[in-house]
Each structure stands twice: as structure tokens, then as C-alpha cells.
Amino acid sequence: MAVKSLVVTGSIGIDTVYTPQGSAEDVLGGSAVYFAFGASRLTQVRLVGAAGDDLSERYVRLLQDAGIDIEGLEIRQGSRTFRWTGRYLDNMNVRETLLLELNVLAERPPSIPDSYRESEYVFLANNDPDVQLEFIGKLSSPEFIVADTMDHWIRDKRESLLKLLSRVDGIILNDSEAKMFSGTGNLIKAAKRITDAGPSFVVIKKGEHGAILVEDDKIVAVPSYPVEDVIDPTGAGDSFAGGFMGYLAARGSTTFEDKAIALTYGTVIASFVIEDFSVNAIKDVDVSRIEERRERLLKIMGFGIIE
Amino acid sequence: MAVKSLVVTGSIGIDTVYTPQGSAEDVLGGSAVYFAFGASRLTQVRLVGAAGDDLSERYVRLLQDAGIDIEGLEIRQGSRTFRWTGRYLDNMNVRETLLLELNVLAERPPSIPDSYRESEYVFLANNDPDVQLEFIGKLSSPEFIVADTMDHWIRDKRESLLKLLSRVDGIILNDSEAKMFSGTGNLIKAAKRITDAGPSFVVIKKGEHGAILVEDDKIVAVPSYPVEDVIDPTGAGDSFAGGFMGYLAARGSTTFEDKAIALTYGTVIASFVIEDFSVNAIKDVDVSRIEERRERLLKIMGFGIIE
Numbered sequence: 001m002a003v004k005s006l007v008v009t010g011s012i013g014i015d016t017v018y019t020p021q022g023s024a025e026d027v028l029g030g031s032a033v034y035f036a037f038g039a040s041r042l043t044q045v046r047l048v049g050a051a052g053d054d055l056s057e058r059y060v061r062l063l064q065d066a067g068i069d070i071e072g073l074e075i076r077q078g079s080r081t082f083r084w085t086g087r088y089l090d091n092m093n094v095r096e097t098l099l100l101e102l103n104v105l106a107e108r109p110p111s112i113p114d115s116y117r118e119s120e121y122v123f124l125a126n127n128d129p130d131v132q133l134e135f136i137g138k139l140s141s142p143e144f145i146v147a148d149t150m151d152h153w154i155r156d157k158r159e160s161l162l163k164l165l166s167r168v169d170g171i172i173l174n175d176s177e178a179k180m181f182s183g184t185g186n187l188i189k190a191a192k193r194i195t196d197a198g199p200s201f202v203v204i205k206k207g208e209h210g211a212i213l214v215e216d217d218k219i220v221a222v223p224s225y226p227v228e229d230v231i232d233p234t235g236a237g238d239s240f241a242g243g244f245m246g247y248l249a250a251r252g253s254t255t256f257e258d259k260a261i262a263l264t265y266g267t268v269i270a271s272f273v274i275e276d277f278s279v280n281a282i283k284d285v286d287v288s289r290i291e292e293r294r295e296r297l298l299k300i301m302g303f304g305i306i307e
Numbered sequence: 308m309a310v311k312s313l314v315v316t317g318s319i320g321i322d323t324v325y326t327p328q329g330s331a332e333d334v335l336g337g338s339a340v341y342f343a344f345g346a347s348r349l350t351q352v353r354l355v356g357a358a359g360d361d362l363s364e365r366y367v368r369l370l371q372d373a374g375i376d377i378e379g380l381e382i383r384q385g386s387r388t389f390r391w392t393g394r395y396l397d398n399m400n401v402r403e404t405l406l407l408e409l410n411v412l413a414e415r416p417p418s419i420p421d422s423y424r425e426s427e428y429v430f431l432a433n434n435d436p437d438v439q440l441e442f443i444g445k446l447s448s449p450e451f452i453v454a455d456t457m458d459h460w461i462r463d464k465r466e467s468l469l470k471l472l473s474r475v476d477g478i479i480l481n482d483s484e485a486k487m488f489s490g491t492g493n494l495i496k497a498a499k500r501i502t503d504a505g506p507s508f509v510v511i512k513k514g515e516h517g518a519i520l521v522e523d524d525k526i527v528a529v530p531s532y533p534v535e536d537v538i539d540p541t542g543a544g545d546s547f548a549g550g551f552m553g554y555l556a557a558r559g560s561t562t563f564e565d566k567a568i569a570l571t572y573g574t575v576i577a578s579f580v581i582e583d584f585s586v587n588a589i590k591d592v593d594v595s596r597i598e599e600r601r602e603r604l605l606k607i608m609g610f611g612i613i614e
Contacts, residue, residue, distance in 0.1 A: 185400070186399075210516075212530070220612060223519070228495050302571075303610075
């Protein structure tokens with residue numbers, strides 16, 4: 001098994017976030033950014049995304065300093081970066097969007113550098129499924145493709161989403177989205193209906209309740225890592241996906257067992273992200289801190305305690 | 308370690324339940340009943356509860372056939388059994404009470420047979436904390452006391468509940484109740500605030516998301532056992548507690564490790580209960596079927612897959 005190349009495409013954002021713990025204005029965010037920071041803790045990751053000329057130099061350096069390959073970061077002169085302003089309510093499980101400016105995301109998709117075309121592992125962060133499909137078409141021979149999606153596309157672009165599902169190996173989505181897609185309140189049934197539509201596996205993210213992986217008749221459930229002081233949940237799901245894919249790419253293998261282990265990495269990566277605004281808490285995390293939390297996570301899962 | 312005697316006190320009920328899968332009229336229910344059926348799959352259990360003379364002979368036989376010690380079942384002539392009618396909404400996570408008749412539960416508490424006074428392990432199913440405290444007072448030398456409670460008592464009887472918490476070893480409650488009691492949306496913080504009030508451990512039940520055990524700075528999380536066709540969730544929590552306490556009593560030991568393993572038994576026991584109305588699905592379950600599901604549960608928890 002050799003390390004596989006990993007590419008992500010999705011949004012680069014400038015976020016303003018209000019949580020019960022404080023606020024952060026005009027900070028670096030976006031699905032591809034959070035994914036890339038998560039994955040970069042475990043492997044090299046290539047970022048494909050477009051930003052406007054309002055993206056601060058400082059943020060570009062943050063990406064570089066994390067070791068993220070930004071050849072595919074397209075800074076478009078005269079365009080503005082995607083912006084999101086949101087507020088989390090008391091329990092941090094509910095958030096409301098106060099302002100959403102698509103800006104550059106409403107323009108043509110970013111182009112993919114030639115050097116990325118042979119990328120082996122691919123993550124399509126949440127986006128219009130037609131755009132996600134188009135990106136797949138630009139790759140020469142992807143080996144392992146995983147996509148995220150959201151309620152909006154499940155409701156309004158079901159046909160395109162079904163086409164996407166037939167082209168990917170796996171999908172990662174929230175429990176509410178899994179239930180919405182499948183029309184059942186039972187997560188196990190929901191997972192089966194999703195894999196019936198194409199992907200060989202599905203990862204369902206349940207926030208504070210952890211995540212489950214379903215493939216054929218196999219299931220693995222990983223609890224969330226306990227974080228007492230959640231500062232900002234933004235990016236938890238994307239960085240979770242980054243940890244998941246980052247581990248698989250570093251390992252260069254995607255058996256069910258690999259994916260189960262990858263879930264634990266995703267879980268730990270996300271636990272760092274939510275301890276501060278933007279990518280502040282994840283950007284400097286090294287492998288030893290990841291392994292330390294992962295050891296505790298395994299104990300929480302009963303390893304060394306049960307049986 | 309020797310087997311410990313186990314006693315439960317709580318409600319004996321006659322339930323009428325409507326779920327999206329069907330309905331059942333005037334069936335055996337109640338917190339102590341579900342607990343006793345769960346525990347009886349793993350050990351002897353003594354039942355203390357009061358019913359009216361409307362409790363069918365058939366239901367008394369059901370309890371006996373399950374091997375439950377019913378010397379403490381007090382059938383009160385001229386009284387009516389506690390009755391509950393409820394309906395589950397589509398996703399089975401929300402239920403509404405259509406009818407509640409306290410009946411015999413509004414009378415004096417049941418008396419405890421002399422032969423039960425030396426019971427070693429004790430489970431106080433959900434009830435008025437003052438009644439739960441009174442029951443503790445009737446025991447000569449309980450070694451291990453665990454209580455359940457609910458939102459109603461947290462809101463309206465906080466002082467009594469705090470007194471109860473100072474007298475028990477552990478408490479089992481739902482996540483929404485843990486959050487309500489502690490005034491925090493963070494489950495880990497909630498668990499700490501609860502143990503600060505007295506009990507050395509807390510088990511938080513999260514329905515389809517499983518359960519967590521918190522004691523000192525140790526946590527174990529066990530996912531729910533996947534059940535695709537949930538017929539009736541009634542009694543899941545009480546039978547879970549029955550499996551948990553039943554395992555501990557059979558083992559005669561209550562270390563953190565024992566409790567962690569006990570969580571897996573509670574989880575499996577509850578998974579049977581919800582597959583049919585009333586106690587239909589649990590009453591004949593034997594140890595081999597329990598161990599079969601438990602082995603699968605351990606796989607879902609990653610045993611043999613992760614690391």
C-alpha cells in the first residue's frame with residue numbers, strides 16, 4: 001500500500017460567526033478549507049476552489065503553512081469570496097444563517113490544474129451535484145470518490161444527486177439529511193436506501209452523537225470525542241471528512257476496516273476544530289496530539305475496558 | 308464474586324399503545340415490569356409494585372413464567388392498576404400521552420416483603436423521589452442503589468431529587484433530562500454536574516444514539532443495537548436498566564469495567580423489547596440470543612475491526 005494523492009473541491013469562505021461563547025468576524029472558512037485543514041494533519045492534500053480578490057494574503061499563508069497544496073486555489077480578480085454569517089443557538093446544535101453571499105460560487109467553477117488530474121482519492125465537499133459531477137469528469141482515473149451533500153440538493157436537485165450517487169464510492173452526510181433523502185426515520189434503513197442508490201458505503205454524521213459507517217451488512221459506530229467547551233461548531237463535519245479521507249489516502253487502502261479506523265481520525269480531527277473559531281485550533285495540531293486523543297477515544301469505545 | 312440479590316420497585320401498568328406499526332390495547336407495561344423482564348434474562352429479580360384487581364391473571368403468569376419473583380407484587384382489591392395510553396409519532400422518537408390514570412399509584416406505596424429487606428442491589432424505577440427515598444429506608448443494608456428519574460421530578464421536586472441523589476450510587480436518565488437537570492446542553496458537563504450532586508456514576512440514555520456511562524473522568528459510550536423494524540419503543544429505557552443491573556447482580560461486582568460491560572447487556576436487552584408490543588419480544592429471549600446480538604454489538608463498536 002502506497003500513499004494516494006488526495007484532492008478536495010468545495011467552497012473557500014469568509015465567515016462571521018456568533019456563538020454563545022463569543023464571535024469571530026471575517027475569518028477563514030468554507031467546506032474545502034475545513035476539509036483541507038483536517039486532511040493536512042495526516043497527509044498532503046490538493047485544494048481546488050475559487051476565491052475573490054478580497055481573500056486576505058494572511059489566509060492564503062495559513063493554508064500554505066498547514067502544508068496544503070494550493071495550486072488549485074483560484075484567486076479571481078474583481079470577484080468577491082463566498083461569505084457566510086451565522087449564529088449558533090444555545091445548545092450549539094441549531095444554527096441560523098444570517099447572511100449568505102454566494103459571490104464567486106455563483107460564477108463558473110474553478111479550473112483544475114493539470115497536475116491534479118491524476119488525483120487518486122477525491123472528496124467533493126457539499127455543492128450543486130451537477131458541479132460535483134462535472135469535477136469528476138475532469139479527473140483522468142479517480143480510484144476512490146466520496147461526496148458530501150446537504151438538504152438543499154436533496155430537495156431541489158434529486159435527479160442530479162441520484163446521478164452523482166451512481167458515480168461515487170461513498171457519501172458522507174448528516175443524520176437529518178440521510179433521513180430526508182431516504183424518507184425514513186430509521187438510520188439503518190436510511191443508510192441502506194442510500195447505498196441502494198449507488199455508493200458502496202455511507203457515513204452518517206450525528207454531531208455530538210458521533211458517526212456511523214454502513215457498508216453492505218456491516219456497521220461501525222464511533223462516538224464523538226468529548227469536548228466540554230465547544231467554542232464554534234463550524235467546520236466540524238468538513239474537517240471530520242478531511243480526517244477520514246486523509247487517513248485513507250495516507251494509508252492508501254479503503255477496506256471496511258480502514259474506513260472504520262478512518263472514522264476515529266475524523267472524529268478526533270473534528271474535536272480540535274470546534275475548540276476555537278475558524279481553523280485556529282486545528283492548524284497547528286500534530287500527529288502526537290491526534291494519537292493522544294485517539295487513544296482516549298478508543299477507551300471511550302470500550303477498548304481495554306470491555307472484554 | 309457471588310451473585311447479588313436484586314430488587315426493583317416501580318410501576319406495574321396496563322398500557323394502550325399506538326405506533327405507526329400498529330397498536331396494542333390493555334397490555335402489560337410499567338417501569339418495574341419492563342425492568343424486571345430485562346433483568347430476568349440474566350438473573351433472579353424481585354419485584355415490588357402495586358396493581359389493582361383489574362390486573363389479569365394472565366399478566367401475573369407472564370411475570371412468573373419469566374422467572375420473576377413476585378412476592379412483592381401487591382394486588383390491591385378494589386383498586387385499579389395504573390393505566391397509560393400513548394401514541395408514537397412517525398419517527399418513534401416523540402411520543403404523546405393520550406391518557407394517564409395513576410389509580411393505585413396515587414395510593415400508599417406497596418409494602419416490601421420481609422424476605423426482600425436484605426436485598427443487595429436495588430433499582431428505583433422512575434417515581435416521586437420521596438417515594439424512592441422511603442423505599443431505600445426500608446432496606447436493611449443495600450450495597451448498590453441506582454435510580455431512574457424524569458423531567459417531571461426534575462422540575463417540580465428538585466429538593467427531594469437532590470436528597471435522593473445524595474443517597475444513590477448511580478442514576479440512569481435520558482439525555483434531555485440530564486440537560487434539564489444540569490442546565491447545560493453539553494452532555495459531558497451535564498454528567499459531571501449530576502455526579503457532583505452525589506452519585507458516583509451516571510448513565511445517560513440517548514435512544515437510537517445509544518448510551519454513555521460517566522464516572523470520575525472516565526467515559527464509555529455504547530451505540531444502540533441496530534433494529535430496522537421498531538414496533539414499539541415503550542419500555543426500552545426500563546428494560547435497558549434491567550439488563551444493566553441484571554448483569555451487575557449476576558456478576559456480583561460493580562467496577563467501572565463491570566458497568567461498561569453491563570451497558571452492552573442493557574443495550575441488547577432493549578433491542579429485543581422494541582421489536583414487539585409490551586413484553587412479547589423479550590419474554591422468551593434466552594442467553595444465547597443475547598450473546599449473539601452482543602457479539603454483533605461489539606463488532607459495531609469496532610472490536611475486531613479497529614486496531
